[in-house]
Amino acid sequence: MSWAHFLPALLRGAEVTAVIAVVSTALGAIMAFIIGVARVEGGPILSKIAIVYVEFMRGVPLLVKFFWLYYALPLIGLSFGPMTTGIVGLVLNISAYGAEVVRGGLQSVPHQQHEAARALNFSKFYTLLHISLPQAVVEMMPAFGNLAIQNLKDTALVSLISIADLTFQAQQLRNMTLDSARVFTLTLIGYFIMALVLSLAMRLIEQKLRRGPAFPKGAHG
Amino acid sequence: MTSPIIRFDQVTKRFGDLVVLDRFDFAVAQGEKVTLIGPSGSGKSTVLRILMTLEPFQDGSLTIADIPYHQPNGRGAFRATEQHLRKIRTNVGMVFQSFNLFPHMTVLRNVVEAPIAVLGLKRAEAESRAIELLRLVGLADKKDHFPSQLSGGQQQRVAIARALAMRPRVLLFDEPTSALDPQLVGEVLGVIRALAQEHDLTMLLVTHEMRFAREISDRVCFFDKGRIVEQGSPDQIFSKPNQPRTREFLNSVLPS
């Protein structure tokens, strides 16, 4: 079989991988913000909950999360389909690491900004939304970019809970044709291309944010 | 002069668009003590760094102890391979403005490291040579201390011992006391003064310590914008400078 014969199946898988990656990254980012903000601004109870969540979720390997959600959870009545399980697992993962990035970003906003906001009598919520976050987001982008790439690589594990992603298709093709070298080489190249595209996208987002409302033309930074 | 130990011949060095040395000619006789003075950026430190093979140059030729810097490689082209540069380096040593002692090694280890690793001396021999040199610079009792436990002046004296341990024929001093607190300068100058008695050691010194330069030098060279504007005996340069730029510089740095 020539290289071209593998492409249709692999492209189908790549599409699934891309969708899962984008959805999980987006949802994960939202969760990361919520938890990160809770960690920094949440008061004694919420921030402790956030800390426990982050430490626990970072400590449990992704594959263990997947298997637990897929095989163990049904035993107490909650059964999601593979796709949902996969996305939930990825979101739990990226939200924990992302929350730390958010925390780092928020804490990097100079404390003089908070003092100025308090002097102007802004509410905590307003400060957060209009002062801290816009400045913090730009700082977070490089780290977030890395997390996004890591998440893309992590999607490969969903093949182990029977989601027909790129890796799953590669496995199928391998079993059918026994041509491991070509199949897996193409698969690796596929992920590599997706990672490069993702990198580019993240960098473009970062550029846009740098020129966004937090940094009007003429201001430094 | 009979075969100079150092000869620069129309050497040009550029950093990007900036010309740091401009068709530079310079020769130093064996055993000569030369001090280079001049404003910052005039190229004097660059001369030392080129001699120590820390910087390349773009045009011209350089010979150190009869070894040409560039070597023909049989096809008429000239390259300076690392191997060749190492041959040149055996003749040159350097004392840096910021001492650059190895912080993770004791004083003794700092001094014996290169003799053992490069000259192949046995540890016992290297250590006895090192202790002798440390005694010369007045720090034999600190041989098992770490650099962080020494003052700046003490560190620089160790650095001098370290450079001497390799028995270079040319010893370069790049602003050796500029990073020191004023009260520590004297102890280092004392060591350099003693070295200047060494008949066979060629010394090139870049410094702002004018009185000291006058005391120990055979020749003083005033640099400006990548060229030697004027050179001569210390008496001549410091008392009767010919060039207006020399006079201008000396007026600005010497108490009148």
Add this chain to the structure above:
Amino acid sequence: MIYGFSYDTSSTYAYALSILPILGIGLIVTIEAALAGFSIALVLGLVWCLFRRSRFKALSWTTACVVEFIRDTPLLVQLFFLYYVLPDYGVTLPAFLTGALALGLQYSAYTSEVYRGGFDAVPRGQWEAATALNLSRYQVYRDIVIPQAVPRIMPSMGNYAVSMLKETPVLSVVTVLDILNLANMIGDRTFEYLVPLSLVGLIFPIMTTLCSVGIRGLERSLPKAGLALR
């Protein structure tokens, strides 16, 4: 029975207790795989870093591409590649070694960056002084640069070591008998996955926290200036 231990499904508590020894054996394999993998990553990462610093542009550029490729592709696929492709070319390694190799390869991409940061952090003056003393490049790295880089790179290296520990369960898919594989095997036999997988889910955070604490302790014991050479 697995490894001579039988599991007792009479109650949740008894079940959990009875399978702990089995999981314990799996945990040992997990730790061994991470140690083996990290050793490979340490060595290979240094090789990549030194190649990248070479004066031969071709070597430096090729290495950069290879490392970027490894960094941007999933561990699982790299693992499958090694597991299935190597035997086709006559290299048949036990699954454990294949897994360690895959881990080492993937993480070498990260460790090479850590080394680079470490080397860049060693002050220029150290390189210059070593050159002035005519030490060979090898000697400069061995005696001057690497000992000073080690304390600087320990935090990042430690973090990657812990991360690798958490990625070892992936090896279970190529039959390495790590803790996850054993948990699954227990579940396959009893049809009760909740307890085994939950135990695994608890053991990992505890273990990684302990490892992190241990590594911080190790960092603090190193002198800031560098590995002391007598």
